[in-house]
Amino acid sequence: MSVTQLSTAPGASIGEPLLSIRGLRVGFRRGGAQFEAVRGIDLDVARGEVVGIVGESGSGKSVGMLAALGLASSNAIVTGSVRFKGEELVGKPAREMRTIRGARIAMIFQDPLSSLNPVMTVGAQIAEAIRLHQRLTRKQAMARAVELLSLVAIPQPERRVHQYPHEFSGGMRQRAVIAMAVANDPDLLIADEPTTALDVTVQAQILSVLRSLQERLGLGLILITHDLGVVAGHADRVAVVYSGRVVEQATVTRLFADPRHPYTRGLIASIPNLEDSRERLFSIDGAPPALGRLPGGCAFHPRCVHAEARCRTDDPPLLDIGDRLSACHFATTLPPFHGLAATEIGSVAS
Amino acid sequence: MSRYILRRLIAMPFLVLGIVTIAFLITTVTKGDPLTAIVAEQQMSNPEVVAAAKARWGLDRPLPERYMIYLGNLLSGDLGTSFITKRNVGTDILYRLPATLELVFAAMIFGTVLGISLGVLAAYFRNSLIDHGARLFALFGSSLPVFWSGLGLLFIFSVILGWLPGPGRLDARLALPPSVTGFLTIDSLLAGDLTVFRDALWHLMLPAFVLGWTVSGTISRLVRANMLDVMSREFVLTARAKGAGEFRVVVVHALRNTLVPTLTVIGYSFAYLITGAVLTETIFSWPGMGSYAVEAARALDFPAIIGVTIVGGLAFLVTNLLTDIAYVVANPRVRLG
Numbered sequence: 174m175s176v177t178q179l180s181t182a183p184g185a186s187i188g189e190p191l192l193s194i195r196g197l198r199v200g201f202r203r204g205g206a207q208f209e210a211v212r213g214i215d216l217d218v219a220r221g222e223v224v225g226i227v228g229e230s231g232s233g234k235s236v237g238m239l240a241a242l243g244l245a246s247s248n249a250i251v252t253g254s255v256r257f258k259g260e261e262l263v264g265k266p267a268r269e270m271r272t273i274r275g276a277r278i279a280m281i282f283q284d285p286l287s288s289l290n291p292v293m294t295v296g297a298q299i300a301e302a303i304r305l306h307q308r309l310t311r312k313q314a315m316a317r318a319v320e321l322l323s324l325v326a327i328p329q330p331e332r333r334v335h336q337y338p339h340e341f342s343g344g345m346r347q348r349a350v351i352a353m354a355v356a357n358d359p360d361l362l363i364a365d366e367p368t369t370a371l372d373v374t375v376q377a378q379i380l381s382v383l384r385s386l387q388e389r390l391g392l393g394l395i396l397i398t399h400d401l402g403v404v405a406g407h408a409d410r411v412a413v414v415y416s417g418r419v420v421e422q423a424t425v426t427r428l429f430a431d432p433r434h435p436y437t438r439g440l441i442a443s444i445p446n447l448e449d450s451r452e453r454l455f456s457i458d459g460a461p462p463a464l465g466r467l468p469g470g471c472a473f474h475p476r477c478v479h480a481e482a483r484c485r486t487d488d489p490p491l492l493d494i495g496d497r498l499s500a501c502h503f504a505t506t507l508p509p510f511h512g513l514a515a516t517e518i519g520s521v522a523s
Numbered sequence: 524m525s526r527y528i529l530r531r532l533i534a535m536p537f538l539v540l541g542i543v544t545i546a547f548l549i550t551t552v553t554k555g556d557p558l559t560a561i562v563a564e565q566q567m568s569n570p571e572v573v574a575a576a577k578a579r580w581g582l583d584r585p586l587p588e589r590y591m592i593y594l595g596n597l598l599s600g601d602l603g604t605s606f607i608t609k610r611n612v613g614t615d616i617l618y619r620l621p622a623t624l625e626l627v628f629a630a631m632i633f634g635t636v637l638g639i640s641l642g643v644l645a646a647y648f649r650n651s652l653i654d655h656g657a658r659l660f661a662l663f664g665s666s667l668p669v670f671w672s673g674l675g676l677l678f679i680f681s682v683i684l685g686w687l688p689g690p691g692r693l694d695a696r697l698a699l700p701p702s703v704t705g706f707l708t709i710d711s712l713l714a715g716d717l718t719v720f721r722d723a724l725w726h727l728m729l730p731a732f733v734l735g736w737t738v739s740g741t742i743s744r745l746v747r748a749n750m751l752d753v754m755s756r757e758f759v760l761t762a763r764a765k766g767a768g769e770f771r772v773v774v775v776h777a778l779r780n781t782l783v784p785t786l787t788v789i790g791y792s793f794a795y796l797i798t799g800a801v802l803t804e805t806i807f808s809w810p811g812m813g814s815y816a817v818e819a820a821r822a823l824d825f826p827a828i829i830g831v832t833i834v835g836g837l838a839f840l841v842t843n844l845l846t847d848i849a850y851v852v853a854n855p856r857v858r859l860g
Contacts, residue, residue, distance in 0.1 A: 244763055267769075275766030282764075287757040292779050292855060302765045303777075337855045353765070 189259060190217040191393045192241075192278075193363055197253035199233070199240045199417075201464075208465040211237040212417035213253070215491065218361065223321040223387060223394045225408030225425070227401060227440070229461050231288075231370075233417035236364050242280060242363070253439040258360070279354035283366035285346035289338035290312045295322075296334030302356045321352035325382050346377035348382060355386055361393040368403065380407055401444055405429060405456050405513075413437050414461055416472035423497030430512040433499040435477045438510050471502070479503055527851065532843055543597065544835035547590055549832075550825045557582065560606045560823040580606075593829075602833070603826035607819070612830035616801075616812060620834070621705020621813030622692060623804065626734065629727050631769050633735025633743060635789055635795075639778075641739070642746025642760045646754065647773060657747070661740035673733045673806040687729050689810035690815060730807040732798060738792035745788050749781035756780075783854045792845025796840070800836040 181486065199211035218224050228234045239245050241255040241262060247438055255262040257278060262270065274280075279491040282288045290298055299321055300314035309317065315334065325348040337402060338346055347367060354362055364383060368376035387394045396408055404411050410421045421434035432438045439457035459476040462468060468475050474484040483502060491500040494522035501507070545634075550557075558567070559578060559673065566572040577583040581592065602612035645657040656678045663672075681692060692707055700707065700714040707723035753759065754777050762776045797812075804813035812831060819827035 239760075242764065244760065253832075271766045271768060273766070274764055280764040282757050282760060284757055288761045290758045290762070290776050290780070290851075292782075301767070305766045317603075338857070350761070 180298065191220050191222075191258060192216070192395075193254075193256040194237075194241060195254040195256075197237055197241065198251070199236050199245055200250040200487075201246075201248055202250070203248075205420075206465060207250075210417055210464060211240065214414070214417075214419055216280060216412055216419065216422075218393045218395060220225060220360065220393055221387075221391045221406045222410065223384075223396060223402035225396045225398060225411040226414055227404055227411060228414035228490040229399060231464075232414045233463060234414045235377070237414075237417075237466050238280070238363050238365065238395065238397060242274055242278060243267065244274075244280070257275055257371070268290075272306070274436055275302055276364065277359055278361045279357070279359040280363040280365065281347075281350050281354045281367055284370045285343055285371065286338075286425055288350055289341075289346055291338055295341065299334075299353045299356055303354045306357045317356070321356055322349065324355075324386070325349070325352045327352075335502045342375075343371050344378060347375075347379050349370060350380075351382060351386065355390060355392070358390060361395070362387070363395045363397070365397045366399070367396070369398070369400070383407075398485060400498065401440055414442070416467060418500065419491055419498070420473065420500045421498065427496055430514060432512060433494060433497060433504045433507060434501045435507070436473050438507075439476075441510075441513060444480075444513070471500075475486075479507065528680075528844075528848060529747065531847060535840060535844070537638065538573070538840055539833075539837065543594065543829075543833055543838075544590075545833035546829045547593060549585060550829055552622045552821075557606065557825050560578060560825075580619035583825070597833075602830040605819070605827045606824045607822050609742055612826050615815065615827065616830055616834055619810060619815045620810045621702075622707075622809060623797065623800055625706040625708065626727065626730055626800055626804070626809055627812060629731035630738070630796055630800075631793055633732050634738040634792060637735065637744050638739035638742025639785065642743035643750055643773060645743065645747045646750030649751065654747075657743055661743050663735040663740075666738035667736075669733050669737060669802045670806055672689070672736065673730070673803060676729055676733060677806070688722070688726050690806070692723065692726055692810060694726075697722055707767060729801050730809060733807075734796055734803045737799075738796060741792065742785065743787055746781055746785055749784055750777055751781045783850055786849045786853055787846055790842050790849065794839040794842040797838040 194216040197211055197214040198209060200207050200209045202208075214233075214237045216224065216226070217515055226234045226238070236245065240249060240251045243252055243262065243265065251263055253263060257273065262273070265273075267448050289295065289462075293301075294438075296315055296318045299318035300311065303309060303314040303317055306313070307314075319330045319334050319444075322333055327333055327345055327348055333341070333345075338349075341349060351367075367383065368379050373381060380403065383394065383396075386392065396403060398404060408425050410422070410424050411428045412419045413428075413434065414420070421428065421432065421437045423433075429436065429441060432441055436457070439455075442455040443457065445454055457476055462472060462475075470483070470485040470487055471477070471480070471489055474480040477484065481502075487502065489500045489502045489504075491498050492504070494504045541579055546761055546849075557580070558573060561576045561580060562572060574583070581589055593603065600613065602608065602616070605612050605615055608615055621794060641657040641660065648654055677689065681689045693699065697719050700710040700716055703710050705711050708720060708727065708841040711717075711719035711723055750773075754773075759777055760771060764773045767776070800809075800811060801813035801816055803809065804811045808814070812834065815827065816831040818824070853859075
């Protein structure tokens with residue numbers, strides 16, 4: 174597998190990126206066999222930039238980010254390079270990783286119902302996050318927790334801070350989780366499907382809370398999602414992940430207007446469109462390959478309408494094709510595609 | 524929450540009445556004739572002596588009347604007079620109970636500390652040597668009869684190695700400290716007598732371990748299963764993502780979430796040990812309620828048997844009630860819901 178010069182890639186940041194991932198691979202040994210959940214992810218995130226990572230469940234997008242933070246399960250084999258502010262994180266001792274996790278890089282997870290400890294008050298959990306990285310008294314940390322709760326627009330934070338998670342609604346829990354994540358004023362926030370488990374109306378609120386915090390604190394934000402609408406509405410740049418690899422990476426506008434990978438095209442074509450009178454929604458045929466059962470050549474070829482002979486044998490590298498990166502042999506010669514314009518993207522975004 | 528506890532409290536007198544009734548009735552359906560415990564064998568053929576004994580102990584009256592008399596006496600705190608010791612059963616039990624309680628408390632310390640730590644380690648190092656070792660330890664603890672493990676350990680640690688003293692509560696050459704709590708370890712400390720304290724503690728070790736071992740198995744298996752479940756929950760990942768160390772993740776976040784079911788099993792184990800210490804007390808010549816019960820049963824000392832049964836039943840009820848209260852306190856969802 175080849176790694177392209179991403180530092181000169183279009184859409185990438187100028188100067189040293191906040192986070193720079195190169196050739197990240199995550200393998201698991203199960204029984205005697207070995208499986209690769211992530212087969213080489215390259216990604217850059219600049220200060221204050223919002224990068225979306227899109228892919229189906231099981232595509233390796235979450236596992237890759239967990240591994241980057243040293244949070245993959247103990248039987249995972251992580252290789253490649255993850256540099257945060259120039260510092261290599263892969264292979265860093267657990268003790269040192271703990272000083273970065275929660276302080277410089279924070280991560281929030283999908284299910285706000287289970288991502289808070291049910292037997293600790295919300296305030297105690299936020300205070301814990303603070304006191305793990307800052308020398309504050311319990312009282313000072315609790316006062317800060319109240320501030321943080323009001324920062325994520327939770328009403329009556331002085332009262333709420335003493336309540337248990339089960340007294341919070343789903344949306345409020347996710348706000349509390351976000352408050353906890355930004356407690357130590359991190360540089361980078363990784364949000365793994367932050368709105369998937371929530372009602373549609375609440376999703377929009379949570380995203381706007383995330384965005385306003387991101388802008389105010391100048392956070393780098395990685396939005397992991399399977400929802401293209403979320404990406405369209407909130408990300409600056411998008412990486413599309415399929416079977417553990419980035420298959421296309423571009424700015425949001427370019428990606429949606431003119432996708433240059435058949436998988437991306439399939440994803441965009443499956444977005445429901447109110448103005449469209451088609452009766453049936455488009456869907457990509459087939460299912461993503463199971464772990465350890467990857468087809469030869471391009472992993473997407475069995476589902477690809479453009480697949481040709483070489484796709485079955487040669488795995489295309491992620492290449493710079495001018496205005497983006499794409500891992501398709503026919504990236505530049507794909508037939509025209511009716512993409513979505515910025516305004517349409519807006520209507521898709523929830 | 525308070526309503527739930529209140530309901531339990533209201534039910535208590537009825538449960539106690541049930542225990543008393545059953546304990547009383549059981550003695551009337553057993554084959555043994557209490558007269559053999561009262562009247563000397565050569566006097567059994569003498570009708571005058573037998574009739575006098577019957578009248579003396581009220582055995583000539585019909586069962587319902589005896590039952591009502593017993594209940595009446597019980598209400599005034601009188602458990603009756605032992606056939607054998609000729610003392611009040613209540614006094615006898617109060618004299619024996621602290622020894623049992625001291626043994627059971629010490630056993631519970633062994634049982635919970637071993638059970639929880641082995642359960643946590645087994646779950647954390649799942650399928651490792653530690654996990655298998657803990658499983659084996661639990662299996663032996665729950666399945667070895669105490670007369671086997673007790674005698675075996677006595678033989679190894681007392682006879683062969685000589686590290687721990689033999690049976691009994693205290694070296695016969697030592698004087699008992701003035702009784703305050705009835706717990707030798709505490710009373711000796713109160714009296715400032717470290718020699719007695721050390722000796723009492725050494726005597727306590729082996730029986731307490733043997734007894735604690737039997738419940739540590741159940742506790743460790745339960746803790747392991749719950750820990751495995753809790754460790755896979757997302758808040759554990761959140762705690763790690765915060766930068767918390769593994770010890771903190773395991774003890775503060777995961778273990779605390781397994782406390783509720785653990786408390787329940789600890790409570791039941793405690794109740795089980797109070798009534799189940801009989802064999803251990805017999806092997807270690809422990810002068811507690813268990814050995815009193817054995818002596819009473821051998822001699823068909825019915826007032827003592829009923830008394831021990833009632834006290835044991837009460838201990839069970841009270842422990843279960845305390846367990847339920849602890850359950851409510853440990854679980855914020857129950858507490859506030």
